[in-house]
Amino acid sequence: MITSRSLSVFLCKYKIGNDTYFLNSGKKLKTYSSNFNMSGFLNMILLGLFLLFGKESFSQLVVYDNFDDFEKEWLLERDAEMTYVINFWATWCVPCVKELPYFESLNEQYAKDNVKVVLVSLDFKENLNSRLLPFIEEKGLKSEVILLADDHTNDWIDKVDTSWSGAIPITLFLKGEKRLFVEKQYHSLKELEEDFLSIHQ
Amino acid sequence: MKQLVLTVFAAVTTVLTAFGGYKVGDVADDFSLKGTDDKIHSLSELKDAKGYVVIFTCNHCPYAKLYEDRIIALQEEFEPMGYPIIAINPNDPSIVEEDSFENMKKRAKEKGFNFLYLFDEKQSVYPKYGATKTPHVFLLNKERVVKYIGAIDDNARDASAVQERYLANAIRALDAGKEIKPSVTKAIGCSIKAK
Structure with a gap:
């Protein structure tokens, strides 16, 4: 049986090299390479199957090769009413992986409350299929995961926050003009929620 | 009130983080740490050095x-010029076993490390320097004045795609008595593991 996630892995497998974008909420494709080839053709068939049988709540995974695109979408052109909890992490980062459940809980708890939890993975792009997507599936992550794959870290770390040393995990809480940057690992949901509420209220 | 306390606490934490550790121009302390050769090493023993390349790094971190x-390669290139590399593992192995002293020895042997690989067992050196992640570089001159802080180069993932060798450029500038530019850079790294 084809699950939505395994399909995404399949789609992804053949699309690396282009900017690989995924299905958006199971309804439409965000970006898709149009070069016809056999694997692409198979993908389209699978895509068709997916659209027929796929789940509604399929989560997307967008790859940002360029920090500026990420910045525009998530830091600059934000919804002013929305509280954003933006966590930078990676599958190889032990403390990051440990604190992920608190972000998942926060996402679940405040989903109907104008809150968006975004998990910005800093995994390497070549590990998208081998590590990141399997990890998301294994952990059953419900929060939105995106991949920021801009190698030129020295050019963009300060744009996230000038006090950021470059170590992960970090979390950015944003609502309108309010902003809180935290460079540490959370050890409980309560601890995370306290920082979150200082911005969310 | 609780809100205010939290805010103040957050502000204090931020300030402490921002001001902890050395900045370019500060004089760095020497240290005595055990190396993978089971001997105690310090900067002062490197009599011929014209400067010191202190790199906080470890075994486990992918970066x-x-x-x-x-x-x-940097050690091969710059040690003969008088700029030896001193690598220091700052991590608590009870958090990441791969960074234990025994595993450091193993790694040094496997890879044939040609530089000192020391263990900050008491975790007393890295906070003084203000290292927060691995790898994290501090280039010091002969008088241990900090001249450069940050990354080794501008592309961790792909060595062949490196455009700027920050550290190599900084060492060459220091050696030539020229201004080091940039003197601070940033890269993603693994947070230093402490309890």
């Missing part, structure tokens, strides 16, 4: 691993 070969 540290990506730089192992490049650190070996």
